[in-house]
Amino acid sequence: xxxxxxxxxxxxxxxxxxxxxxxxxxxxxxxxxxxxxxxxxxxxxxxxxxxxxxxxxxxxxxxxxxxxxxxxxxxxxxxxxxxxxxxxxxxxxxxxxxxxxxxxxxxxxxxxxxxxxxxxxxxxxxxxxxxxxxxxxxxxxxxxxxxxxxxxxxxxxxxxxxxxxxxxxxxxxxxxxxxxxxxxxxxxxxxxxxxxxxxxxxxxxxxxxxxxxxxxxxxxxxxxxxxxxxxxxxxxxxxxxxxxxxxxxxxxxxxxxxx
Amino acid sequence: xxxxxxxxxxxxxxxxxxxxxxxxxxxxxxxxxxxxxxxxxxxxxxxxxxxxxxxxxxxxxxxxxxxxxxxxxxxxxxxxxxxxxxxxxxxxxxxxxxxxxxxxxxxxxxxxxxxxxxxxxxxxxxxxxxxxxxxxxxxxxxxxxxxxxxxxxxxxxxxxxxxxxxxxxxxxxxxxxxxxxxxxxxxxxxxxxxxxxxxxxxxxxxxxxxxxxxxxxxxxxxxxxxxxxxxxxxxxxxxxxxxxxxxxxxxxxxxxxxxxxxxxxxxxxxxxxxxxxxxxxxxxxxxxxxxxxxxxxxxxxxxxxxxxxxxxxxxxxxxxxxxxxxxxxxxxxxxxxxxxxxxxxxxxxxxxxxxxxxxxxxxxxxxxxxxxxxxxxxxxxxx
Numbered sequence: 001x002x003x004x005x006x007x008x009x010x011x012x013x014x015x016x017x018x019x020x021x022x023x024x025x026x027x028x029x030x031x032x033x034x035x036x037x038x039x040x041x042x043x044x045x046x047x048x049x050x051x052x053x054x055x056x057x058x059x060x061x062x063x064x065x066x067x068x069x070x071x072x073x074x075x076x077x078x079x080x081x082x083x084x085x086x087x088x089x090x091x092x093x094x095x096x097x098x099x100x101x102x103x104x105x106x107x108x109x110x111x112x113x114x115x116x117x118x119x120x121x122x123x124x125x126x127x128x129x130x131x132x133x134x135x136x137x138x139x140x141x142x143x144x145x146x147x148x149x150x151x152x153x154x155x156x157x158x159x160x161x162x163x164x165x166x167x168x169x170x171x172x173x174x175x176x177x178x179x180x181x182x183x184x185x186x187x188x189x190x191x192x193x194x195x196x197x198x199x200x201x202x203x204x205x206x207x208x209x210x211x212x213x214x215x216x217x218x219x220x221x222x223x224x225x226x227x228x229x230x231x232x233x234x235x236x237x238x239x240x241x242x243x244x245x246x247x248x249x250x251x252x253x254x255x256x257x258x259x
Numbered sequence: 260x261x262x263x264x265x266x267x268x269x270x271x272x273x274x275x276x277x278x279x280x281x282x283x284x285x286x287x288x289x290x291x292x293x294x295x296x297x298x299x300x301x302x303x304x305x306x307x308x309x310x311x312x313x314x315x316x317x318x319x320x321x322x323x324x325x326x327x328x329x330x331x332x333x334x335x336x337x338x339x340x341x342x343x344x345x346x347x348x349x350x351x352x353x354x355x356x357x358x359x360x361x362x363x364x365x366x367x368x369x370x371x372x373x374x375x376x377x378x379x380x381x382x383x384x385x386x387x388x389x390x391x392x393x394x395x396x397x398x399x400x401x402x403x404x405x406x407x408x409x410x411x412x413x414x415x416x417x418x419x420x421x422x423x424x425x426x427x428x429x430x431x432x433x434x435x436x437x438x439x440x441x442x443x444x445x446x447x448x449x450x451x452x453x454x455x456x457x458x459x460x461x462x463x464x465x466x467x468x469x470x471x472x473x474x475x476x477x478x479x480x481x482x483x484x485x486x487x488x489x490x491x492x493x494x495x496x497x498x499x500x501x502x503x504x505x506x507x508x509x510x511x512x513x514x515x516x517x518x519x520x521x522x523x524x525x526x527x528x529x530x531x532x533x534x535x536x537x538x539x540x541x542x543x544x545x546x547x548x549x550x551x552x553x554x555x556x557x558x559x560x561x562x563x564x565x566x567x568x569x570x571x572x573x574x575x576x577x578x579x580x581x582x583x584x585x586x587x588x589x590x591x592x593x594x595x596x597x598x599x600x601x602x603x604x605x606x607x608x609x610x611x612x613x614x615x616x617x618x619x620x621x622x623x624x625x626x627x628x629x630x631x632x633x634x635x636x637x638x639x640x641x642x
Contacts, residue, residue: 065511092513104508106501117497123513125522128495177512 017079018043018181018211019064024073025235026059033059034070035235041181046207048222048243049215051232052255057215058101060232061183065098066091078180093123097179101186101215103166107159111150111169114158115141118173141176147202148172164195171202181211188221200224219243275615279571280484286313287477291470307466311541312585314473316578318538321480323561323577324570325530328487330559331568332496333523334503335420338555339428340531342435343403345549347532349439350402352452352545353386354395355463359456372454373447383445392459399536400529407528408521415517415524420506429552436550451546458540469541476537480574483530487570490523499523560599564606566613575614 019041026034034056041047051057062068064075066088075083081094092098106114119137121127133141145151148168153161158169167187174182184203188196200221206212207227216222222229222243229246231238239249246252290313293305305313322344329335356371365375369382388394410431414424442448461468490496501509502516509516539545548554558577565576580599587595610616 067507088507088510089513089515092511098511100508104505106497106504106508108500108504109497113497116494117501117509118512123515125495125518128498129489129493131494173512 015045016043017041018045018077019213020074020076021060021064022074022076024060024063024070024075026056026063026068026070032235034063036073037232037236038073039230039237039240041211041213043180043211044207046203046212046214046225046227048225048227048229049213049232050217050219050222050229051238054234055232056235057232058185059235061098061185061215064091064183065096089123092177092179095180096183097174097177097181098183099170099174099185099187101189103163103170105158105161105166105169105173107157109158110155111145111158111161112141112154114169114173115144115176119176120178137176144172144175147175147205163190164192167191167195167199168202171199171206175206179210181213182206184212184214186216186218187214188216188218196221197224275569276488276571279574280481283317283477283481283484283574287317287474287481291474294466294470307469310473311469314469314476314541315538316581317473317476317480318534318541319558319561319581320574320577321476321483321534321537322531322558323565323573324480324483324487325527325534326558327562327567327570327573328490328530329523329527330562331570331573332491332503333499333520334506335520335524336422336425336559337428337524337527338425338552338559339430339432340527340558341552341555342432342550343407343528343531344535344538344554345432345435345439345545345547346403346406347399347535348539348545348549349446349452349535350389350395350398350532351536351539352455353389353398353446354392355455355458355540356447356452357386357390358458359454362456363454371447371452373442373450374445377442385445396536399532403528403532403535404525407525411521411524415520418517429555432550432555433552436547436552439547439550447546449547451544451548452539453544453546455540455543463540463543472537472541476541479533479537483533484570484574486526486530490526491570495519495523557599560603562613564602564613566610566615569613569615572613572615579614 017040021037021039024034024037025032037056037060049057049060059068063070064083066083066086070084073084077083077091077094077096081091083091083096086094106117109117116133119141121131121137142151145154148171150165150169150172153165158166161169167190171184171187174184187203188199191199196218203212203214203225214222214225214227226243228241229243230240231246231249231252233251233255238255239246239252241249290305290310293303294307294310297304299306322340325343326337326340329337359371361368363372363375365372367375370379374382389398410428414427419427438444439446439451440449446452455463457463458468458472461471463469491499498509498514498519501512501514502519506516535545535549557580561576561580562573563576564580565574566572580602583598584595587598606613610620612620
């Protein structure tokens with residue numbers, strides 16, 4: 001096990017690590033999507049991950065959430081769980097939530113039902129028949145509806161929402177799921193400027209009580225988040241630091257910002 | 260149907276389901292009364308053969324209900340559900356065979372006729388216990404349930420879904436059909452099990468027995484409907500719909516989707532088995548043709564025709580198609596298959612939500628003529 005504090009990304013924030021990627025490699029038909037990728041996210045930290053197309057950002061998310069098994073390396077969550085041995089539901093239940101690039105909500109269910117489903121609760125089959133909404137959870141859902149601006153649409157089908165509203169509903173589902181670590185994949189893709197700004201504010205609020213990893217293309221948005229940045233390139237870390245620092249990095253300019 | 264009332268509908272605010280339930284209860288009560296209390300000369304008299312015919316329809320309705328539970332709500336398109344129906348039927352048939360006792364053609368005290376014919380000297384081990392009714396009833400539940408559990412576990416664990424699942428479910432029922440056709444399987448070969456005499460000592464030809472079986476079919480259908488409603492109206496129902504529409508997402512929210520599918524698939528198989536067990540004493544025979552893939556596809560047609568994802572639509576579809584089938588196979592048997600095919604095409608093209616969607620579709624057309632309304636959200640699962 002590598003010592004997180006020895007890694008460059010471990011020095012970006014103080015405290016205990018929540019997620020450690022240790023020498024993770026994934027290849028698809030010979031193409032190395034991740035190439036000995038190592039980095040650390042500290043507990044309570046928000047981290048932005050940027051990189052050109054094909055840098056391995058989504059594959060990294062897939063490995064963390066159990067969708068893809070790495071060929072080598074370990075992914076350790078809260079110093080306890082090796083995520084490479086667990087499947088998606090188990091990883092979700094130990095406290096990792098994921099928001100997809102393309103908003104995926106349950107379209108045939110109402111907004112309220114979507115939140116209800118995502119609510120942190122017993123996920124076993126036998127719990128399904130006795131499930132009732134406690135007043136605390138009801139209040140929590142109302143609060144999330146308020147935060148995401150969906151209160152008036154609570155009884156509408158999720159499928160009838162606009163693209164931006166679906167993005168927000170998905171973030172709302174993550175909030176009621178209340179994971180320790182949120183993985184957010186391009187949350188502002190397809191959003192208007194006003195929505196983008198509101199999303200940045202929302203994510204900053206969320207990061208006060210959760211660890212967050214945001215994958216993003218939009219530099220303005222990353223700047224608005226104002227958090228440490230990890231730049232991926234060809235499946236490994238190219239540079240880490242503040243946005244200003246990595247934007248001045250020659251290697252980064254060459255592969256990413258300079259194109 | 261406006262976009263807002265899906266949740267309400269699942270929670271039970273549903274006129275369609277109430278009308279349906281009332282109709283089935285009236286049918287279950289009235290048919291026996293019209294058979295017994297009304298003299299045969301009256302136009303309202305229901306002859307005994309019709310009681311059994313209606314009983315058969317109710318069994319098919321229960322079978323269709325079981326398919327709608329998995330297909331309409333969880334997107335599992337089983338093209339092999341006839342297998343569970345047939346296995347439930349065989350379990351009941353084995354009891355009825357043993358109930359014949361020494362009254363068979365060959366008069367053997369224990370062995371059914373077909374075993375004597377094959378020169379068998381003793382009962383195969385898997386026939387033991389079927390002389391007891393309770394054991395047979397237990398097997399009606401356990402045998403299809405166990406098959407569904409093993410088959411579903413293998414399929415869902417390996418994440419076989421969509422059309423691939425449909426194909427292997429079809430292969431399963433086909434393999435079972437070939438197996439049951441073999442004489443040395445010990446289930447009567449291609450003749451199947453027949454010549455039943457009585458059930459629990461009651462003559463199967465007697466009026467009272469036939470009425471009782473009919474009433475049991477009605478009660479089973481109502482109970483199964485209530486069970487399915489309970490499942491889909493609970494949080495489980497939401498999870499099933501979530502799995503139907505976005506299974507990967509449901510996994511990332513933390514639901515063990517394979518276990519949910521296995522659960523609902525097994526419940527469905529047990530319901531299909533019960534339908535088969537009630538069917539066999541009313542028609543007097545069970546043979547391997549019940550395993551034929553065509554039968555399983557027919558069930559899917561009933562559900563699609565009635566309208567899936569509503570439960571009562573499946574029942575309506577099963578009863579109306581089979582009533583039409585009885586009518587046309589008597590009138591012009593060669594026309595029936597063309598008619599069935601034509602109906603399926605018509606429904607696919609003109610009634611994507613089946614017969615029960617017709618009302619909403621008309622209402623929408625009317626509204627459309629006034630002020631253009633957005634098209635109702637597409638609820639078709641991608642299978």
